[in-house]
Amino acid sequence: MSLDLILPLVFLSWLILANWIAKRADKPSARLSPSDILSAVVVGVGALLVASLIPSLNWIPGLAFSLSASLSLLLTGELLIPQLATFLPLLFLISTIWPRWWLLSVLVGLAVIGPALLLASSLSLDQAIPILVSLATLDLALVFSGTSPQLATELSSIPIALITPAWPSPGWVGLGAGDLLVSAWLLYLSQGRIDSRITILALSLGVWIAELTALNFSRPIPALPFLVASWLVALIYFNRHRAFSLIFGRPKTHDAAPALPE
Numbered sequence: 001m002s003l004d005l006i007l008p009l010v011f012l013s014w015l016i017l018a019n020w021i022a023k024r025a026d027k028p029s030a031r032l033s034p035s036d037i038l039s040a041v042v043v044g045v046g047a048l049l050v051a052s053l054i055p056s057l058n059w060i061p062g063l064a065f066s067l068s069a070s071l072s073l074l075l076t077g078e079l080l081i082p083q084l085a086t087f088l089p090l091l092f093l094i095s096t097i098w099p100r101w102w103l104l105s106v107l108v109g110l111a112v113i114g115p116a117l118l119l120a121s122s123l124s125l126d127q128a129i130p131i132l133v134s135l136a137t138l139d140l141a142l143v144f145s146g147t148s149p150q151l152a153t154e155l156s157s158i159p160i161a162l163i164t165p166a167w168p169s170p171g172w173v174g175l176g177a178g179d180l181l182v183s184a185w186l187l188y189l190s191q192g193r194i195d196s197r198i199t200i201l202a203l204s205l206g207v208w209i210a211e212l213t214a215l216n217f218s219r220p221i222p223a224l225p226f227l228v229a230s231w232l233v234a235l236i237y238f239n240r241h242r243a244f245s246l247i248f249g250r251p252k253t254h255d256a257a258p259a260l261p262e
Contacts, residue, residue: 002215004166007173008208011183014109014162015200018184021079021113022191073107075114105162108177116184120191128189132228135182139224166215173211179223183207186231194238199231206230 070089077085088110095103123131161174183203190199206226214221 002169002212004169004173004211004215006167007162007164007175007211008204010162010164011175011207012200012204014180015183015187015203017109018113018116018187019196019200021076022117022188024079069107069111072111072115075118076110079114079117101163105164109162109180112177112181113184116181117188119185120188125189125193128185129232132182132186136222136225136228139178139222143220143222169215173215175207175223179207179227182224183227186227190231190235194235198234198238202230202234203227 069092073088073092074085077088081087088107091103092107095107119128161176162180163172163174165171166173186203187196187199190196206229207223209230210221210223210226213226
């Protein structure tokens, strides 16, 4: 039986960090200025120019990744340390010159936190659940139809995943940036509805089950359905006496997802 403990533990640690960052989002100092956004765009274009020197990097996906990563890292940086917000996009530029899997994995993990907070503050729970279920179903269909693995192979030169070595089984394992984005979104949607520790454990268990399934069946397995399913089970179980009104009713003020500061 193949087994890996490193990715689930790294994912668990990342969720704890994402939860901590969300608590800082209520501070009024975290906001973006036009000059911040412009600097992130400049850094993203610079990263693209550097990355374009790599023949295997497709130009159009590289452009989309560079710009989105720079802007996302800037948003996360504003939530973390506003005075050093441009540091993360600059670090991304350095990573294109000096590529290291651990640095790129850290940056991917940080880049999704800001957009996830934006999603959680923009959509209510009853609006988010149909979207999440649709995304999980689509991910399942794309993986088993062979579309997602083929696309992942074609874009393998673009660092859009959290990658770690496997242990005790040999090899490398990874979790896509989309899975990380949805995980942070689920975590932030849960605030005020479930204890954050329960959400973190439920999502970590979902990733571990998905990874065990993929390792032992030796075929691509989408993590997103496992993430959404484990989160829904925890949400319904710990709110079983008011599950229907919680999901389909409008949340009370104290149940609202964390809002991005103005």
